Amino acid sequence: MPLKGQKIGFLGGGAMGEALLTGLVRTGLAPSALYVSDISAPRLDYLKQKLGVNITTDNVAMVQEVDIVILAVKPHLAADVLKNVAAAVRPGQTFISIAAGITTGLIESYLEGRIPVVRVMPNTPCLVGEGASAVSAGKYAAEDNVAMALAVFGAAGKAVEVPETLLDCVTGLSGSGPAYMYMILEGFIDGAVHLGLPRQVARELMAQTMLGAARMVLDSDEHLGKLRDQVTTPGGTTIAGLFAMEEGALRSVLMKTVAAAAQRSRELSG
Ligand SMILES: NC(=O)c1ccc[n+]([C@@H]2O[C@H](COP(=O)([O-])OP(=O)(O)OC[C@H]3O[C@@H](n4cnc5c(N)ncnc54)[C@H](OP(=O)(O)O)[C@@H]3O)[C@@H](O)[C@H]2O)c1
Incomplete structure (x- = not known):
């Protein structure tokens, strides 16, 4: 466990800080090894009360x-x-940043000396322990620094390493991804409501379907086409639905979605 014996401190105890601290406590790290610094005293009191972590208003x-x-x-x-x-x-510390659009180069330029910096793009499902995060090493970060970042973000979901040049793509994929999923869910739910299904029932069924399908993908190495074929009887209902999706050029829309968001991420951090 790369985090054993490490003291971990958050500059900012907002939504993300709380989600990550919660994940770390859940994986068994002692709250006495966790620290959070924030400008809001009530916020710190809340985090102390909820998680038992060390609190301070003094970042330094x-x-x-x-x-x-x-x-x-x-x-x-x-x-x-x-x-x-x-x-x-x-230099003996690992400096991790989740601030969107702030490059490791910029962070290194603010810090003094050869500080190991790791930049991370998490997403909001970290709040429920199902986040998807990508971590990128700065020029002074070694394997153990990256391993620590993977362990911190792995405690709140899944975490993978990518080169920093691909972080804009990750931002346009999993960073913005929860919003895409909500929009897609809403579309399906509206479709069912249009046919007379109560909204709450449609919501529960389709959100669980999204969760279940995602679990099938994560638990197997099967090609997605094969998983899809398993529910697609010749001449059946699913192929009729898939045909409608193809007519609407859904795949092309989704590919353009990622490209547009990644482009915007590049513009914002440029
Ligand atoms: N939420 C996401 O989905 C997501 C995804 C990817 C990346 N991120 C990144 O995660 C970072 C945090 O996002 P968040 O949603 O957790 O933001 P947040 O809820 O606003 O949390 C930031 C916390 O830091 C506090 N703070 C402000 N100035 C401070 C200072 N000088 N020293 C110490 N603490 C200070 C804020 O207090 P006040 O509220 O009183 O100002 C707030 O409690 C952002 O950089 C964002 O780009 C977030």
């Missing part, structure tokens, strides 16, 4: 105390926080 003091620092403030606040803590960050 927290950075001095821990082995792994996780920058989890909104991107527009990242520069100020980085400048404030820069002198306290040590």
Whole structure:
């Protein structure tokens, strides 16, 4: 376990900070090894009450105390926080950032010395322990720094490593992905409501179908076409539905969706 004996501190205890702290506590890390620093005292009290973690309003003091620092403030606040803590960050630490669009190069330029930086793009299902996160190493980050980041984000779902050049693509895929899934779900639900099914029933059935299909994909190495064929009887109902999807050029729309979001991510971080 790469996190054993490590003290982990969050700069910012908002939605993401809370989700990740919750995941770490759930995987068995002692709350006494977890730290969070935030400008909001009521927020800190809430986190202390809920998770038993160490709290402070002093970002610098927290950075001095821990082995792994996780920058989890909104991107527009990242520069100020980085400048404030820069002198306290040590090369022996792992500095992780989830601030969208802020590159490892930019973070390294704020910090002093050869600091191992790892940048991560998580998504909101981290809040329920089902996140999908991609981690990218900065130029001073070694394998063990990446392993620690994978362990932190693996505690709140799945985490994979990608080169930083692909993080905009990840942002347009899994970062924005929950919104795509909600939109697709809504479309299916409306379709069923149109045919007379109560909305709540349609919602429950289709959300569970999405969850179940995702579980089948994650649990097997089968080609997606093969899984689809398993529910597609010749001349049956499913092929009639799939034909309607093809007529609407669904696959082309989905591919353009990822491309448009990735392009926007590049523009925002450029
Ligand atoms: N949520 C997502 O789906 C998602 C996905 C990918 C990446 N991210 C990234 O995750 C980061 C955090 O997002 P979030 O949704 O968790 O944001 P958030 O809920 O706003 O959390 C940030 C926390 O940091 C606090 N804060 C503000 N200034 C601070 C300072 N100087 N020092 C210490 N703490 C400070 C905020 O307090 P106040 O609220 O009082 O200002 C808030 O409690 C963002 O950079 C975002 O790009 C989020």
